[in-house]
Amino acid sequence: MKRWLRERVDAAYERLLSREISGAPTHVAVIQDGNRRYARSNGDDAPDGHREGAKTTERVLEWCQDIGVEELTLYTFSTENFNRPDEQNEALFDLICEKLHEFADADRVHENEVCIRAIGKTELLPDRVQHAIEYAERRTQEYDRFVLNIALAYGGRSRLLEAARGVAEDVERGDLDPAEIDVEDIERRLYDRPIRDVDLIIRPAGEERTSNFLPWHANGNEAAVFFCTPYWPEFSKTDFLRGIRTYEHRAESWRRNRARRALALLGAVSDAELAEAKSVVERFRDSLPTSEQPDPEELDAIQNEQGDGIDSSSRAAD
Numbered sequence: 001m002k003r004w005l006r007e008r009v010d011a012a013y014e015r016l017l018s019r020e021i022s023g024a025p026t027h028v029a030v031i032q033d034g035n036r037r038y039a040r041s042n043g044d045d046a047p048d049g050h051r052e053g054a055k056t057t058e059r060v061l062e063w064c065q066d067i068g069v070e071e072l073t074l075y076t077f078s079t080e081n082f083n084r085p086d087e088q089n090e091a092l093f094d095l096i097c098e099k100l101h102e103f104a105d106a107d108r109v110h111e112n113e114v115c116i117r118a119i120g121k122t123e124l125l126p127d128r129v130q131h132a133i134e135y136a137e138r139r140t141q142e143y144d145r146f147v148l149n150i151a152l153a154y155g156g157r158s159r160l161l162e163a164a165r166g167v168a169e170d171v172e173r174g175d176l177d178p179a180e181i182d183v184e185d186i187e188r189r190l191y192d193r194p195i196r197d198v199d200l201i202i203r204p205a206g207e208e209r210t211s212n213f214l215p216w217h218a219n220g221n222e223a224a225v226f227f228c229t230p231y232w233p234e235f236s237k238t239d240f241l242r243g244i245r246t247y248e249h250r251a252e253s254w255r256r257n258r259a260r261r262a263l264a265l266l267g268a269v270s271d272a273e274l275a276e277a278k279s280v281v282e283r284f285r286d287s288l289p290t291s292e293q294p295d296p297e298e299l300d301a302i303q304n305e306q307g308d309g310i311d312s313s314s315r316a317a318d
Helices: 002-020 035-041 046-067 079-083 086-105 107-111 127-140 156-173 183-190 237-265 271-287 296-317
Strands: 027-031 071-078 114-119 146-154 200-203 224-227
Touching: 035 046, 046 071, 046 086, 046 146, 046 237, 071 079, 071 086, 079 146, 086 107, 086 114, 086 127, 086 146, 107 114, 114 127, 127 146, 156 183, 200 237, 224 237
Parallel strands: 027 071, 027 200, 071 146, 114 146, 200 224
Antiparallel strands: none
16 A cells, blocks of 8 residues: 555656756766665675666666757766676676667667767776677767767776876977867867766765766766665656756756846946846846846946946046
8 A cells, every 4th residue: 555655646746847847958977876785675686786777777768868868978887896896797797788789779779869889998898898889889870869978997087187198298299289278178088079068967875976977077067966865776757857857956046146147247347248248147037036137228228337437437548
């Protein structure tokens, strides 16, 4: 009886969340945590937990496509995971090979034009895993409607370190002027193909940390982060929608704060910056509470006053 009631409540909450969500993040990144703890809690071995977690991964991929997410990155195996017992890793490597081949051959992957690619130091992985990666990437390399990144042998700081070393080597050889180093120089060295900025990181299993995951693309973009308690095999669509709602609230807060800052600066900026500040206020005006929203006439009046002040100052100087 309790289980039936719980299922009814969860279904109703899921419907409520679905109605509340008005948009979707472009790029979601997931730390698939809690597989081994889930297995232990059920008296099973770690491979059993990973296999149940793989089922959740397939569902999340479908949920992302349903709401309009364009890129999904899965933290599957970190460089620190090499320190785990060999029998655990070997079983996980077998599962990764199986799923890569299964995904690469799945009708839904080709119907939805999913591009599968691995990120990380994949050369450290066993040959069979590298061959499975190559197969999945080759089978889906022409697609671009949806991108599925699988982080394998991945470490965020090590990628940044390698990129920094690459920049330093180019500068030392004289191929790169330090004054001309920009964001694109770093990003080109991080991965072979572009990765979108991360909008939302999801981490289940109760841990409240991002574990060195996509630091350039997530922290640099001030990504929203959603932590929840279910182990990854238990992660539900309700949990997923709660994560999307967290992103929406974060995005709305960002728009509101930016509009407020721009509005506050309107009376204190230079003539060259005035048009840009006014544009920001107009673009995000609806994000402000009604009591804070300026009328278009007010914005024009502020701009005219600022312009008159600059003109009179110029004439006085003359």
